[in-house]
Amino acid sequence: SPYLxxxxxxxxxxxxxxxxxxxxxxxxxxxxxxxxxxxxxGLRLNPWRATDFLDPGGHFFYICDDKGGEPWSPTLAxxxxxxxxxxxxxxxxxxxREERAIFSRLTVFLLPDGGGEVRLLSLSNHGRExxxxxxxxxxxxxxxxxRAYRAHKSFYKLFFRGKYEDEKTRAxxxxxxxxxxxxxxxxxxxxxxxxAVDWAYYGDREDFxxxxxxxxxxxxxxxxxxxxLDPLLSLGASFRLKPGESVTLxxxxxxxxxxxxxxxxxxxxxxxxxLEEAKHLTALRAISCRDGDMSxxxxxxILTSSLLYGGGNKGIYGDxxxxxxxxxxxxxxxxxxxxxxxxxxxxxxxxxELLAPLYQALCYWDGLHFPVDAIVLTEEGxxxxxxxxxxxxxxxxxxxxxxxxxxxxxxxNDGELGFYYGRADLILDESLFTKExxxxxxPALIPTKGSRLPAESPSGFVDDVFWIQAQKAAxxxxxxxxxxxxxxxx
Numbered sequence: 001s002p003y004l005x006x007x008x009x010x011x012x013x014x015x016x017x018x019x020x021x022x023x024x025x026x027x028x029x030x031x032x033x034x035x036x037x038x039x040x041x042g043l044r045l046n047p048w049r050a051t052d053f054l055d056p057g058g059h060f061f062y063i064c065d066d067k068g069g070e071p072w073s074p075t076l077a078x079x080x081x082x083x084x085x086x087x088x089x090x091x092x093x094x095x096x097r098e099e100r101a102i103f104s105r106l107t108v109f110l111l112p113d114g115g116g117e118v119r120l121l122s123l124s125n126h127g128r129e130x131x132x133x134x135x136x137x138x139x140x141x142x143x144x145x146x147r148a149y150r151a152h153k154s155f156y157k158l159f160f161r162g163k164y165e166d167e168k169t170r171a172x173x174x175x176x177x178x179x180x181x182x183x184x185x186x187x188x189x190x191x192x193x194x195x196a197v198d199w200a201y202y203g204d205r206e207d208f209x210x211x212x213x214x215x216x217x218x219x220x221x222x223x224x225x226x227x228x229l230d231p232l233l234s235l236g237a238s239f240r241l242k243p244g245e246s247v248t249l250x251x252x253x254x255x256x257x258x259x260x261x262x263x264x265x266x267x268x269x270x271x272x273x274x275l276e277e278a279k280h281l282t283a284l285r286a287i288s289c290r291d292g293d294m295s296x297x298x299x300x301x302i303l304t305s306s307l308l309y310g311g312g313n314k315g316i317y318g319d320x321x322x323x324x325x326x327x328x329x330x331x332x333x334x335x336x337x338x339x340x341x342x343x344x345x346x347x348x349x350x351x352x353e354l355l356a357p358l359y360q361a362l363c364y365w366d367g368l369h370f371p372v373d374a375i376v377l378t379e380e381g382x383x384x385x386x387x388x389x390x391x392x393x394x395x396x397x398x399x400x401x402x403x404x405x406x407x408x409x410x411x412x413n414d415g416e417l418g419f420y421y422g423r424a425d426l427i428l429d430e431s432l433f434t435k436e437x438x439x440x441x442x443p444a445l446i447p448t449k450g451s452r453l454p455a456e457s458p459s460g461f462v463d464d465v466f467w468i469q470a471q472k473a474a475x476x477x478x479x480x481x482x483x484x485x486x487x488x489x490x
Contacts, residue, residue: 005088005301008032010076010095018305019088020368023282024114026255027368030093031305032086034058034075034106038117040255042369044142045185047149050308055215059139059253061121062220065100066132071220072097074104074121078138078215088301090286092279101127102241112281115265116186116254120275123249125241132240136220137189137251139233140205143175143182154229162227164201170266171201172259173233186254186262189235192272193247202234203227250275303361307341307372307426316431317421324418331423334405336373344424347378348409354428362402371401375420377409 006017016031029048030036035056037048048057060078062071075095076084087094092109107120125131141160142149149156162173169189175182191197202208203226210219224236237249252269256262269275314321331338345358358374365372409417421427 003090005090005298006032007085007087010034010084010086012076012080015305015309017086017088017301018308019093019301020304020364020370021091021093021108021110021117022368023110023112023285026110026114026116028108028110028117030058030108032088033077033080034060034073034095035077038253039369040183043183044144044146045253045255046140047142047146049146049150057140059119059137059251060215061106061119062136062138062218063099063102063104063123064134064136064220065102066134069100070217071136072099074106080216089283091283098126101125102131102133107279109279109282111252111254111265111269112278112285113265115256115262116252118269118275118278119251119253121249121251122246123241124246125243128243130240130242133238134220135237135249136202136208137187137233137235138208138215138218139187139253141173141175141185141231141233143173143185144177157230160227160231162203162231162233164203164226166201169199169235170263171203171233171235172262173227173231174259183255183257184259184262185233186256186266187233187235188250188252188254188266188269189237190250190252190270191237191239191247192250193245195239195241195245195247197237197239197247197249200224200236200238201226202236203232205230205232208232208234248272299357300361300364302432303343303357303426303428304365306432307343314421314424314427316429317427320418321422322418323414324420324422325415327416327419330416330419334375334407335403336375336405338423340371340373341425342423343372343374343426343428344420345374345376345428346409347376354430358428359404362399362404366399366402369401371403373403374405375424376404376406377412377417377420378406379409 005019008017010016010032012033016033016035018029018031018036021028021030025041027039028036033056035048035058037057038045038059046057046059050056056077058077061074063073064071071079072082073079074084074097076082082097082099084095084097086096092107094108095104095106097104103124103126105122108117110117119137121135123133123135144156159176160173161176162171164171171187172184173186174184189199201224202221204221206228207221207225208218209215213219235251239247241247250269250272252266252275254262254265256265269278328338336342343358345354347355355376358376362372362374407420412420
């Protein structure tokens with residue numbers, strides 16, 4: 001049966017638990033708050049950056065009650081309020097929340113053919129009155145490299161083209177580039193249950209969020225809008241729920257090399273049994289690929305979260321780092337460029353048992369096209385790349401994108417040793433697998449309604465203020481700012 005990695009309450013301040021899902025060429029990164037990105041054959045489908053607190057990126061949902069009040073989300077992101085529990089399984093991630101007597105359950109999983117992903121949102125009325133609800137989905141398209149997108153967003157968005165098929169509740173979007181077109185991204189909405197649902201398409205991001213607003217407090221449109229110069233892939237559903245009634249909304253995100261191929265993927269998933277069968281097949285594949293050692297799988301998830309959001313254990317090695325000096329040639333001589341995340345393991349400090357988990361994590365990241373450079377300081381007297389040097393099993397898969405480098409610790413002086421410790425984005429030790437390691441990476445930076453921002457923002461933008469506050473609290477790895485590099489995977 002599927003294995004449950006974690007079941008806890010999502011938090012804003014702690015290092016978020018991250019989960020990777022992959023089917024064929026399709027990959028999804030999602031954390032406990034609901035933030036993350038999707039990619040298809042290395043092509044980023046939506047923008048995402050761990051350091052962007054006001055616009056973290058992801059496929060989000062808003063739920064509105066016609067009686068008034070602020071909208072809420074089934075996940076902690078993007079608004080950062082409420083109590084949300086999450087469950088991370090082999091094949092999926094589930095979010096549960098109850099707000100104003102409305103219980104929501106959001107299940108996220110991939111399609112078995114690697115052609116997309118599904119978000120099943122179930123809503124139940126636990127109150128005593130009939131409720132009139134509206135649900136909005138939100139996905140900002142990218143279909144390219146995040147670096148090019150963030151360099152000039154307005155210019156990048158000029159090349160998007162899209163259309164909406166009202167009779168089938170499907171929205172299509174692609175991007176023209178250099179005489180050709182990108183793969184086609186499609187979003188389909190379906191509802192299951194006795195409740196009647198009215199669907200609408202919202203293709204204008206500025207109209208969706210509103211002038212001067214952000215994802216924490218969006219405007220949320222009342223009328224449908226076609227694709228514009230600020231495109232958005234969004235579907236909305238309006239319905240009424242009597243006491244005790246439930247409805248399930250299915251949002252199927254598909255991608256294909258052509259419009260017809262994306263449409264063919266959607267045609268396969270028109271009913272709830274078809275979606276449940278897809279989830280079953282995905283679960284079977286995840287189970288068959290699972291490592292029998294569940295503790296090893298849990299350690300891999302912890303290392304992934306630590307690498308993306310900061311491990312919080314470098315302060316332990318402050319004395320060693322203080323003696324270091326900047327000498328990039330110490331990386332170049334071993335074929336490490338320094339533009340990828342670096343994991344360091346000091347093998348001479350009695351941590352032999354951590355070498356196998358490190359290689360398992362490298363194999364995991366390698367399969368997800370997430371290149372990482374691992375440096376192992378050893379006293380074996382030889383520098384080499386091959387994993388057999390560490391006594392790992394010969395039948396272990398050979399790394400293709402990730403790199404494992406062994407460096408003789410005995411030839412390093414204090415300055416060189418300090419450089420490697422200081423340059424590492426993650427230092428592998430036992431403290432990472434304890435609760436004490438999960439210290440807050442930054443204070444809760446969610447603005448409350450009516451709060452005023454400091455006047456000393458460098459460029460007058462809200463992002464600068466929050467970035468400064470975050471840096472003062474706990475500086476994030478420098479490489480996180482170039483994660484959108486094409487060479488760094490999806």
